[in-house]
Amino acid sequence: MTNPTKPASGGPNKGQQPKRPVSKGATRAAQSKKIVNQRQTPWGLIIAAIVIVALAVGVVGYAVHQNRSKADYANPAKIPGITHKSFPSGEHKTTVLSYAESPPIGGPHSPIWADCSGTVYPNQIANENAVHDLEHGAVWITYKPGLPSDQLDVLTKLASGQDYTILTPYAGLKTNVSLQAWGYQLFVDKATDSRVKRFIKALRLNQKNTPELGASCSNPAFKTTPSTPGHPTES
Structure with a gap:
């Protein structure tokens, strides 16, 4: 006679432990860890900083070139044929x-x-x-x-x-x-x-x-x- 308290042998759950429901706290922890991992490499800020530095270098280079051009223009020795x-x-x-x-x-x-x-x-x-x-x-x-x-x-x-x-x-x-x-x-x-x-x-x-x-x-x-x-x- 089959024991009513035990599942029948050969059933889909044979040898498996029943799944435990995931707690809300564990879900929040996993999401927080994911967010932290995403924030570890702020690519947006890095790219923005690179762009700002490149622009600053360009502005400084242009200013130096302009000052040099003005100095050459005002230097009589730089006038061709003089x-x-x-x-x-x-x-x-x-x-x-x-x-x-x-x-x-x-x-x-x-x-x-x-x-x-x-x-x-x-x-x-x-x-x-x-x-x-x-x-x-x-x-x-x-x-x-x-x-x-x-x-x-x-x-x-x-x-x-x-x-x-x-x-x-x-x-x-x-x-x-x-x-x-x-x-x-x-x-x-x-x-x-x-x-x-x-x-x-x-x-x-x-x-x-x-x-x-x-x-x-x-x-x-x-x-x-x-x-x-x-x-x-x-x-």
């Missing part, structure tokens, strides 16, 4: 002088400077007076007579009303345009050449290059009656 020569300053002569450079860029000169308060002279003036302007920190822009009017307009706008700048024609100029500062010179074929503005920016009132920085560039009497080549204003 020439430089050193001269003693303060040597005044009341005679007609000969210069190795044409136009001259330094050396002895008249004790009287040409008005260089952004003055545009329609005719060539004496070298001796213009060189004195360079000693005061002016940029002297010269052009070949007969320069096309559109190019002359460009030069006029660069010089007119700009203190420590003068513009004059210059006979025998080897190019259409040349620029002079104390000890520096640049020859170009076009007034629109980008080096023209760069020369002016770098060398007008250049603290390292101007022998008499702070000296006046105004001379109303000269502006009214300019000198002519071979006849410098002497007093």
Whole structure:
């Protein structure tokens, strides 16, 4: 006779222990452990940090490049085609002088400077007076007579009303345009050449290059009656 208290042999539960129900506490513990494991590697924060660092490096690199570019732009030695020569300053002569450079860029000169308060002279003036302007920190822009009017307009706008700048024609100029500062010179074929503005920016009132920085560039009497080549204003 079969024992009613025992399951029949060969049944589906033979040899198996009955499953115990999982407690709520165990479920919560497993979920908490899973969350902790997920938080151990905060990939989102890591990626965000990498992006921020990359952007910061890019910004710093760009700033360094910009500063270097500005420094190069303001450095006359970096202007392609420019020439430089050193001269003693303060040597005044009341005679007609000969210069190795044409136009001259330094050396002895008249004790009287040409008005260089952004003055545009329609005719060539004496070298001796213009060189004195360079000693005061002016940029002297010269052009070949007969320069096309559109190019002359460009030069006029660069010089007119700009203190420590003068513009004059210059006979025998080897190019259409040349620029002079104390000890520096640049020859170009076009007034629109980008080096023209760069020369002016770098060398007008250049603290390292101007022998008499702070000296006046105004001379109303000269502006009214300019000198002519071979006849410098002497007093």
